[in-house]
Amino acid sequence: xxxxxxxxxxxxxxxxxxxxxxxxxxxxxxxxxxxxxxxxxxxxxxxxxxxxxxxxxxxxxxxxxxxxxxxxxxxxxxxxxxxxxxxxxxxxxxxxxxxxxxxxxxxxxxxxxxxxxxxxxxxxxxxxxxxxxxxxxxxxxxxxxxxxxxxxxxxxxxxxxxxxxxxxxxxxxxxxxxxxxxxxxxxxxxxxxxxxxxxxxxxxxxxxxxxxxxxxxxxxxxxxxxxxxxxxxxxxxxxxxxxxxxxxxxxxxxxxxxxxxxxxxxxxxxxxxxxxxxxxxxxxxxxxxxxxxxxxxxxxxxxxxxxxxxxxxx
Ligand SMILES: Cc1cc2nc3c(=O)[nH]c(=O)nc-3n(C[C@H](O)[C@H](O)[C@H](O)COP(=O)(O)OP(=O)(O)OC[C@H]3O[C@@H](n4cnc5c(N)ncnc54)[C@H](O)[C@@H]3O)c2cc1C
Ligand code: SF4
Numbered sequence: 383x384x385x386x387x388x389x390x391x392x393x394x395x396x397x398x399x400x401x402x403x404x405x406x407x408x409x410x411x412x413x414x415x416x417x418x419x420x421x422x423x424x425x426x427x428x429x430x431x432x433x434x435x436x437x438x439x440x441x442x443x444x445x446x447x448x449x450x451x452x453x454x455x456x457x458x459x460x461x462x463x464x465x466x467x468x469x470x471x472x473x474x475x476x477x478x479x480x481x482x483x484x485x486x487x488x489x490x491x492x493x494x495x496x497x498x499x500x501x502x503x504x505x506x507x508x509x510x511x512x513x514x515x516x517x518x519x520x521x522x523x524x525x526x527x528x529x530x531x532x533x534x535x536x537x538x539x540x541x542x543x544x545x546x547x548x549x550x551x552x553x554x555x556x557x558x559x560x561x562x563x564x565x566x567x568x569x570x571x572x573x574x575x576x577x578x579x580x581x582x583x584x585x586x587x588x589x590x591x592x593x594x595x596x597x598x599x600x601x602x603x604x605x606x607x608x609x610x611x612x613x614x615x616x617x618x619x620x621x622x623x624x625x626x627x628x629x630x631x632x633x634x635x636x637x638x639x640x641x642x643x644x645x646x647x648x649x650x651x652x653x654x655x656x657x658x659x660x661x662x663x664x665x666x667x668x669x670x671x672x673x674x675x676x677x678x679x680x681x682x683x684x685x686x687x688x689x690x691x692x693x694x695x696x
Contacts, residue, residue, distance in 0.1 A: 403415020444483025525565030535626030
């Protein structure tokens with residue numbers, strides 16, 4: 383591990399880490415990333431594994447595969463929303479390779495960006511790579527490429543934290559502080575830094591959880607809209623609840639006001655509908671994918687409502 387961090391320090395700025403490689407390799411083939419050095423994390427055993435903490439929380443190594451997270455008895459029992467979200471990523475083969483660290487650090491996606499070099503060149507490139515204009519929001523200076531990982535909305539609902547390491551030391555931040563909200567420079571990770579661990583607090587254990595996603599092909603595709611919901615019951619009412627969304631903004635987000643709206647109430651159709659409306663207001667999809675922004679936003683509303691009803695009835 384120390385050797386890896388020293389290598390990252392030495393080649394910072396021109397190095398990419400490879401975890402499962404399921405997103406990195408296709409991106410390198412499309413010349414979206416052209417690093418001089420690739421550091422393979424698969425030979426670092428300390429980055430793998432799911433460990434229960436003495437206080438009842440959990441620690442997950444960044445190189446733990448999505449398949450391990452999907453199948454972990456401990457996570458399925460105590461943090462079911464995370465296992466469910468992991469089980470919807472890509473396909474079984476990709477989940478055997480893909481890791482939780484790679485899913486958290488996943489590059490943002492756009493119709494105009496995830497293309498071959500020839501295709502992008504023919505369109506005059508764009509702000510995210512090699513150009514200075516945005517085809518999605520012409521005239522603007524911001525990139526709206528969409529964060530499209532499935533596990534981060536579940537992790538946000540669980541108030542997860544991550545550890546970031548470099549040769550200079552380690553720091554620990556909440557996952558919600560990791561994303562910038564920009565489509566191009568989407569994460570707060572400096573050159574030479576590595577995500578090493580994910581922490582799930584004991585206080586989030588035992589919440590009922592549901593994850594729902596919209597995609598073109600149910601067997602493999604990235605989400606085009608995704609909603610995670612967690613609910614804790616207390617005396618026949620909702621004691622606490624959180625809603626996270628993905629694939630409709632440049633960052634995965636917690637829905638502001640969802641906890642206040644749902645806590646202390648008994649669930650009925652009108653309340654679930656109001657939660658759906660709130661989630662839809664947080665979503666800001668643009669024409670970055672094959673499905674229309676209107677449809678994706680509407681599906682956030684529908685999924686949030688259904689997920690709240692399902693989590694409350696679980
Ligand atoms: C056909 C197809 C379908 C897909 N469908 C989905 C889907 O439905 N949902 C979904 O969420 N994803 C999907 N993916 C993307 C990908 O498979 C997953 O997101 C996976 O979790 C990525 O993990 P990885 O370990 O393979 O990451 P890698 O490809 O190894 O890395 C991804 C990025 O994260 C960086 N990185 C990796 N680990 C770390 C770390 N520890 N610290 C710092 N940076 C790191 C890499 O440098 C790279 O920039 C799909 C990919 C393909 C090819
Ligand atoms: S949102 Fe605009 S700048 Fe960003 S990748 Fe798409 S076209 Fe490029």
